Each structure stands twice: as C-alpha cells, then as structure tokens.
Amino acid sequence: MTTASDRYLVRPGRPCDAAELAALQASVQLSASTDGTPDAGIAAWVEDLLDGHPSVRHDDFVVAEEIATGRLVASLVGLRQDWSLAGVRLPVAQIELVGTLPAHRGNRLTERLFTTLHQRYTTDGVPVQMIEGIPYFYRRLGYDYALANDGAPTVSATALPANGQDQPTGGLTMRPATVTDADALADLDRSLADSTTLTCPRDAATWRYEIAGRRPTATARRTVAVLARDTHVLGYLVHGVRLSATGELIVVAAACPPNQWPQAAPAMHTYLGRTGRQHEASQGRPFTGVRPILDPRHPLILLTPPGAPQRPRGWYVRTGDPCDLLARLRPVLRERWRAANLHWPEATLTIDTYGHAARLTFTDGHLTAVTAVRGAVSPPTDPATHAAIPPTALLQLALGHRSLPDVLNLWPDCLLRDRRTEHFLTAAFPTVPVHVWPRN
Numbered sequence: 442m443t444t445a446s447d448r449y450l451v452r453p454g455r456p457c458d459a460a461e462l463a464a465l466q467a468s469v470q471l472s473a474s475t476d477g478t479p480d481a482g483i484a485a486w487v488e489d490l491l492d493g494h495p496s497v498r499h500d501d502f503v504v505a506e507e508i509a510t511g512r513l514v515a516s517l518v519g520l521r522q523d524w525s526l527a528g529v530r531l532p533v534a535q536i537e538l539v540g541t542l543p544a545h546r547g548n549r550l551t552e553r554l555f556t557t558l559h560q561r562y563t564t565d566g567v568p569v570q571m572i573e574g575i576p577y578f579y580r581r582l583g584y585d586y587a588l589a590n591d592g593a594p595t596v597s598a599t600a601l602p603a604n605g606q607d608q609p610t611g612g613l614t615m616r617p618a619t620v621t622d623a624d625a626l627a628d629l630d631r632s633l634a635d636s637t638t639l640t641c642p643r644d645a646a647t648w649r650y651e652i653a654g655r656r657p658t659a660t661a662r663r664t665v666a667v668l669a670r671d672t673h674v675l676g677y678l679v680h681g682v683r684l685s686a687t688g689e690l691i692v693v694a695a696a697c698p699p700n701q702w703p704q705a706a707p708a709m710h711t712y713l714g715r716t717g718r719q720h721e722a723s724q725g726r727p728f729t730g731v732r733p734i735l736d737p738r739h740p741l742i743l744l745t746p747p748g749a750p751q752r753p754r755g756w757y758v759r760t761g762d763p764c765d766l767l768a769r770l771r772p773v774l775r776e777r778w779r780a781a782n783l784h785w786p787e788a789t790l791t792i793d794t795y796g797h798a799a800r801l802t803f804t805d806g807h808l809t810a811v812t813a814v815r816g817a818v819s820p821p822t823d824p825a826t827h828a829a830i831p832p833t834a835l836l837q838l839a840l841g842h843r844s845l846p847d848v849l850n851l852w853p854d855c856l857l858r859d860r861r862t863e864h865f866l867t868a869a870f871p872t873v874p875v876h877v878w879p880r881n
C-alpha cells in the first residue's frame with residue numbers, strides 16, 4: 442500500500458479514526474455552500490457510518506495518512522449492499538464521501554484510494570461499484586455513466602390536493618413509520634425484488650436503521666412513511682426530513698404491490714401535500730412542490746399530476762470484469778430467452794469485450810453456463826466470436842441502461858456476426874427501470 446519514499450500511507454479505516462474522519466469530511470464536503478464552515482450534517486453522517494451502520498464496517502473506509510504527522514488527509518468509503526436485477530442478487534458498493542484536505546490535493550491520493558478499494562472488491566467478489574458526483578471526474582478512474590435515476594417531473598405544490606380535498610384512497614392511509622413496521626417493509630422489498638426492475642431491497646435490520654437508527658442531524662437521514670389499510674402495512678414513501686433550499690420536498694423512494702397503485706398514489710399525493718405544508722409552517726419557507734428523485738416510468742409518477750420535466754441524472758458505475766457480471770446474470774438471460782421462446786442453435790455464443798471474452802454454453806438451446814475465456818486478437822474478424830462489445834457498452838447492456846439498438850447506434854466498435862446474434866442479444870438485454878434508493 443505504500444513505498445519507502447512515500448509521504449502517505451494508504452490503509453483501511455480503524456474504529457479510532459472516527460472523530461478525525463468526521464472532522465476531515467465535514468471540512469471538505471459541501472464547502473461551496475458552507476463557505477468553508479465544517480458541515481455538522483456530514484460529521485454526523487460519518488459518525489453514523491462508523492457506529493453500527495448496517496452497510497459499513499470501519500475498514501470499508503480507505504484513508505490516506507500523512508506519515509510524518511500521522512494525520513488523516515484523504516478518505517472515502519464504500520457502502521456494501523445487495524441490489525436485485527430482475528430477481529438476481531447483485532453485490533454493489535456505493536462509494537461516498539470522497540475528500541482530500543486542500544493542502545494535500547493533486548498528489549493522486551483519490552486515485553490511490555480508489556485503486557485500493559477496487560482491488561478489495563475484486564478479492565471480495567463485489568462486481569459493481571457506483572458513485573454520484575463531480576461531472577466527468579470519475580471517468581478518469583474507470584467509471585462510466587451506466588445507470589440513471591431521477592428524471593421524473595417536479596410537481597408544483599398547487600397541483601397537490603389542498604387540505605380537506607383528500608381524494609378517494611380505498612381506505613389507504615399514510616402514517617409515520619415505526620421500527621415495528623420493519624418486518625413488513627422488508628417483506629414488501631423482498632416481493633418487489635422478483636420483478637423486472639432494478640431494486641435495492643432492505644432487510645428488517647436495515648429498515649429499522651432507516652427509521653430510527655441515524656443521528657437526528659445526519660445528512661443521510663430521511664423520513665419514512667408507511668401506506669396502510671387498517672393495521673396492515675402495504676407500502677412506503679421515503680422523503681427529505683425538511684424542505685430543500687428551493688422549498689421542495691424531495692422523494693427518494695415509493696413502493697407498494699403493483700395492483701395497489703391506483704389507490705396508493707392519491708394517498709401518497711395527499712400525504713405529500715399535507716407534509717409539505719407542515720414543513721412550510723415549521724421552517725418558515727414556502728413549500729414550492731414535490732421533487733421525486735424517481736424514474737419517470739415509476740408507477741407513482743405515471744399516476745402523478747403533470748409537472749416540470751427534469752433531465753435524468755446519471756450514476757457512475759464501474760465493473761472490474763463485465764464477463765463476470767454476465768455470468769452472475771445467467772438466470773436472467775436464460776429466463777429472457779425462454780420467455781421470448783428463443784433457442785440458440787449452436788453449442789456456444791461468444792461475446793468478446795476486446796480483451797476478455799465470455800463464452801455462453803447452451804444445452805438444447807438453453808443457456809447453461811457462462812465462462813470467462815481469453816479474448817481474440819481481433820474480435821470483429823475472429824470466426825469463433827459472435828459479438829464484439831466494448832466493456833462499457835456491455836456494462837450498460839447488462840444493467841439494462843441501454844438496449845442493443847442504442848448501443849449499436851452509439852458504439853461503432855460494437856459489432857455482431859449476424860442477424861441471429863443481434864436478435865438473441867436484443868432479447869437478452871431489454872432496458873430495465875431503476876427503482877433503486879441506494880443504501881447510504
């Protein structure tokens with residue numbers, strides 16, 4: 442992790458680093474909006490992360506220590522979580538709190554912290570890393586915009602039901618969540634994880650943490666409300682604990698069984714209007730509207746009054762090995778071909794990513810294995826290769842961010858052997874709605 446001439450030691454975080462890491466991150470994050478004043482919300486969040494957070498152990502932080510002084514001068518953290526892609530478990534690490542003290546910037550510390558983290562994820566079998574953040578910067582570290590959340594319109598406060606104008610909800614009501622709701626919320630997440638979307642299911646312990654585990658001032662804290670019929674918990678809505686600087690109530694997650702949405706959506710709209718007005722009164726700031734950080738195809742959004750369109754925000758994603766990712770998705774690929782009644786007529790189908798290749802093996806036309814093999818020298822002309830797909834394009838296909846026709850339009854070096862391969866791979870890689878509220 443270090444060389445003799447090095448000024449810095451790059452190492453995993455330790456429990457005793459907590460106070461120094463909180464101070465470091467509070468001083469470097471959000472500095473444009475705090476005029477350099479340490480941000481108490483960031484400090485509380487770091488303390489949370491090192492104090493029983495369900496997705497983080499102390500060594501999920503990677504720190505750079507200045508050897509001469511022993512001071513911590515840069516750090517980041519990876520939050521481990523399992524997402525579900527059309528029912529297949531996908532280990533993911535969300536990287537947060539990337540920061541270097543101003544006096545130590547430009548020494549490649551961020552690059553070194555990421556390299557250490559990526560090596561660890563290769564060893565631990567965490568195939569996907571994601572991060573939100575500085576435009577373009579993380580491309581330099583091997584990330585690409587390969588997922589998008591957001592894009593749902595902002596709804597004006599005046600378009601929501603006013604007090605006393607509640608809409609019919611079929612007996613569904615909204616109320617604040619309590620820790621006793623955690624099992625029901627985890628059951629709901631589990632059932633929705635079998636669908637065709639990309640989700641981040643939370644177990645009961647994680648729901649308890651979301652509802653009551655965080656420090657009151659922590660930046661990552663949200664309000665969880667449950668949708669209920671009598672005593673039966675049917676769904677949830679997760680939103681900001683206060684109005685944003687522009688008076689918006691930000692919604693980060695909403696879920697319920699698909700057949701309940703016609704009644705659930707009006708119940709949620711009524712709740713959001715009422716909650717926004719309560720915050721207006723307590724914060725002394727006008728409630729301007731609801732800003733859903735949700736996919737425009739989300740069922741709540743399809744049933745929400747029209748609003749101001751938003752551009753989707755990209756999430757940076759990286760995988761160390763797209764062929765390994767494909768191997769993990771084998772059950773999804775197999776099921777998609779089965780549903781489309783497609784049988785591959787050869788024994789294998791080889792997808793080459795210009796370096797590494799994945800060999801898909803078929804028995805009676807059905808996918809039975811995906812193995813990593815050496816790539817061809819010239820995949821587009823190699824007779825044994827069916828598809829030459831650049832690694833970033835394969836990542837986008839695998840996560841359902843882009844369809845094969847999109848990829849063929851955008852990547853001139855995505856080359857397929859014949860129409861049959863194109864037909865099969867089009868069916869294998871539909872776009873997938875993102876219903877992920879990452880665990881941070």
Ligand SMILES: CC(C)(COP(=O)(O)OP(=O)(O)OC[C@H]1O[C@@H](n2cnc3c(N)ncnc32)[C@H](O)[C@@H]1OP(=O)(O)O)[C@@H](O)C(=O)NCCC(=O)NCCS
Pocket residue numbers: 469470471515539540541542545546547548549550551552553573574575578
């Ligand atoms: C962004 C940050 C972590 C970089 O730390 P660092 O240790 O100096 O990074 P490295 O030395 O590995 O890389 C430096 C390179 O990143 C570039 N860089 C730094 N900040 C940048 C920014 N905000 N936008 C674009 N590029 C940036 C530098 O110009 C330098 O480029 P060069 O190699 O062409 O000279 C640091 O500037 C910081 O702490 N910023 C405030 C907190 C923040 O914004 N964190 C990211 C949240 S997503």
